[in-house]
Amino acid sequence: MTVDLRKDFVNYAKSLNAASEDKNIRTAISRAVTSYRNTVTETLERFPHTPALAEEVQEIKRQSMANLDNLLETAMASVERNKGKAFYAKDHQAALDIALGIIGKGKTVVKGKSMLGEELHLREYLEDNGNEVWETDLGEFILQLRKERPMHILSPSIHVPREQVAEVFTKFFGKVVPPDIAEEVKVVREFLREKYFTADVGISGANVVAADTGAMVIIENEGNVRLATGAPPVHIVMVGVEKLVPTFQEAMKVAEVTWRYAQYGVPGYVNIVSGPSKTGDIEKVTTYGAHGPKEFYVIFVDNGRNEMAHEEKFSQALHCLRCGGCMYECPVFQVTAGHFGHTYMGGIGAIWTAFVSGGLEKAAPLLYSCLRCGRCVERCPMSINVPAMIGELRERVIYGKEQG
Amino acid sequence: MPMVLDVISENIIKHGSPLALKGSEVSSWAKGLDLPAKGEVLFYTGGEYQMLPFIDSLVKTITHLDQGSKVFSMMMGARNILNKTGFSPEKMYASVLAKDKDRYNSVCFKAAKVLKELGYEFCYSGNEELYSGALLYELGYLQDMEDYVKRVVEVIKKSGAKTIVCLSPHAAEVFKFVYPKMVEGFDFEIRTYVDLVWERRDKLAKLQSAESVVIHDSCRLARELGIHQELRDILVSIGADVKEAPMNREWTSCCGGPIKILFPELSHVIGERRVTELKESGSAHILTSCPYCLSALEAGRAKGDSAVVEDLIEFLYRGVKA
Known part of the structure; x- marks a missing residue:
């Protein structure tokens, strides 16, 4: 490689070492790993059809990625037919520009958890452009106040114990918040409740998108996504194109497999949003913005995904459901959490970093801290062969990108 | 680089x-x-x-x-x-x-x-x-x-x-x-x-007394090559009492060895954790069948820890000598 990455390696190694000595990370992750393994074992026993369904989903994903261009076209047409507005963002900047174009300045925005949002640095961008943006997922809200990045894709603030949460809340709310989890949840509930109903815009991601109906499927437990996407007059969905599948029925299969391996067991809420709120109750005249948003926008973000879909050796990485199971089984992640990552985490995160979030240079230290031990593949409901891809990318690091 | x-x-x-x-x-x-x-x-x-x-x-x-x-x-x-x-x-x-x-x-x-x-x-x-x-x-x-x-x-x-x-x-x-x-x-x-060894395990010398051992499955052996039951068969056939770690066979935890050269401290932490996990089996006599696992687990053994880390080869050889 032409660039000398030695310094990056040294800094990265230092951050990994520091993380591995962090007692909070270690306690939290070992608790999380045990609980993850128990929940998944238990729910797979309860729903024994899941592994077979996961195999079916692998095939759905494989075909979807092979037909990505068609699916995108169909999905965009479906959104428009539903009286929403569909956009395609080729890259990072285009995605941000489109979002800002819809939102404008001086607005209040409530946002659901989204790894794509992290990839785009969406909140920071909207704030820099004069908007007030609130993360509504509790974990993300804590990190927003602490000015930190997520340490796990599903439990972003996994490394922050209740005492530290109480500390940052006491400071932010200007009143004593005790280190009591129920109390901590309550203050945020009260604070955000007001934001949902005064916000101008709600932003969410989506776990899966059905192209035939234009249905966005969003899985959650807290209920924040319901409120953030239901209360404000405008709802914007920002979603990676890899979430597309052909039909609504298939989307349900993907959703079920996702939540089962994402430790939801049975999720509290599954939101399905296909268009703006409407009513025909008075004289059968369709009127938009009945109780929910009057305007509905979907921004399909590419940002390197299409390139990935066309690379035979890497398209499988797009099958990732972001269930986070692999991270719990990763010996490196178990002691370093999100420090083994750059937006996207763990071994699969190294692959995603190379294609959509930083490129090969940012990915290089991650690629070399993977053990290639292969336990993630055992856990992955999509059987994504991460170690093989890591090997391919190491080859690119050594010889440059055009080789092989 | x-x-x-x-x-x-x-x-x-x-x-x-x-x-x-x-x-x-x-x-x-x-x-x-x-x-x-x-x-x-x-x-x-x-x-x-x-x-x-x-x-x-x-x-x-x-x-x-x-x-x-x-x-x-x-x-x-x-x-x-x-x-x-x-x-x-x-x-x-x-x-x-x-x-x-x-x-x-x-x-x-x-x-x-x-x-x-x-x-x-x-x-x-x-x-x-x-x-x-x-x-x-x-x-x-x-x-x-x-x-x-x-x-x-x-x-x-x-x-x-x-x-x-x-x-x-x-x-x-x-x-x-x-x-x-x-x-x-x-x-x-x-x-x-x-x-x-597995094919002719019946010919191996039996242990004098039933020692308890725990197997650390090597990632490559267990996952890529699909060899894990064989290790147990060999040890059982010579009369060892085989204990199991919480994560074993195709779910084995890596010893940390592969990143030893670039991230030695982290590799060491991972090795230590694996030794602890193996000891949860109830046996502190750890056997493996991979040079890098052997070295990483040996290094992961805390100072003064009475745990023994051996390669299967070393363990079986004692029977040959006897």
Whole structure:
């Protein structure tokens, strides 16, 4: 490689070492790993059809990625037919520009958890452009106040114990918040409740998108996504194109497999949003913005995904459901959490970093801290062969990108 | 890239050993065994067990140096520098650490003795044996590997063998999955040491008393090669009381070894955690069947910990001697 990455390696190694000595990370992750393994074992026993369904989903994903261009076209047409507005963002900047174009300045925005949002640095961008943006997922809200990045894709603030949460809340709310989890949840509930109903815009991601109906499927437990996407007059969905599948029925299969391996067991809420709120109750005249948003926008973000879909050796990485199971089984992640990552985490995160979030240079230290031990593949409901891809990318690091 | 990667790959390509050890050193264990150079079955060490004490000495050096520093770069370029000034790298390595040398060197000897005892006949390439190149594959030097494997195959072909028996699962992995893609007509039967012992496990000497042991499944052996029940069968057949760790077989936890050279501290933490996990089985006698696992778990054992870490080869050899 032409660039000398030695310094990056040294800094990265230092951050990994520091993380591995962090007692909070270690306690939290070992608790999380045990609980993850128990929940998944238990729910797979309860729903024994899941592994077979996961195999079916692998095939759905494989075909979807092979037909990505068609699916995108169909999905965009479906959104428009539903009286929403569909956009395609080729890259990072285009995605941000489109979002800002819809939102404008001086607005209040409530946002659901989204790894794509992290990839785009969406909140920071909207704030820099004069908007007030609130993360509504509790974990993300804590990190927003602490000015930190997520340490796990599903439990972003996994490394922050209740005492530290109480500390940052006491400071932010200007009143004593005790280190009591129920109390901590309550203050945020009260604070955000007001934001949902005064916000101008709600932003969410989506776990899966059905192209035939234009249905966005969003899985959650807290209920924040319901409120953030239901209360404000405008709802914007920002979603990676890899979430597309052909039909609504298939989307349900993907959703079920996702939540089962994402430790939801049975999720509290599954939101399905296909268009703006409407009513025909008075004289059968369709009127938009009945109780929910009057305007509905979907921004399909590419940002390197299409390139990935066309690379035979890497398209499988797009099958990732972001269930986070692999991270719990990763010996490196178990002691370093999100420090083994750059937006996207763990071994699969190294692959995603190379294609959509930083490129090969940012990915290089991650690629070399993977053990290639292969336990993630055992856990992955999509059987994504991460170690093989890591090997391919190491080859690119050594010889440059055009080789092989 | 960290210079250590280039140095290791260059050593493999130039000297047939990741640490540039000499063939005479790597094969010294075989003295007195009179193994033939030709035969049906080739006994392949790849110099991996023999290399372990040297890796540890390098890692100890790395741990105390900033990887970006000049000192570190010089250390890693030691062979080149020392060549110019007339010192042998072997001397330098030996002076850094040599006390484990006997132990790791004798693993190959013990493996050969156990197989002989079970009635196997095999040959060995001795001084000429070359490292499989598994690290080139691991670290991404695949184009260099394509040239390198030709030389390895030449040495293997000289033996006239049809079957290669690998002590290291890493060698077995590349021979089985990588070589056939790089070398036309690479149609050797690839076996592991564990396979051979398993087939004749009934002939193994029984333990005097039922010792309790716990198996650390190597990732490569358990996941890539699908060998885990065999280890249990072998141990049960000699009368050992096999305990199981919470994560085992295809769910085994990695020993941390693969990142030892670039991230030694982290690798050490992972090794420590695995030793703790293994001890949760109720046995503190840990057996593994991979050179890197052996070395990483040995290093992960806390000071003063009474746990014992051994290679399966070492454990079985005690029965041969008795």
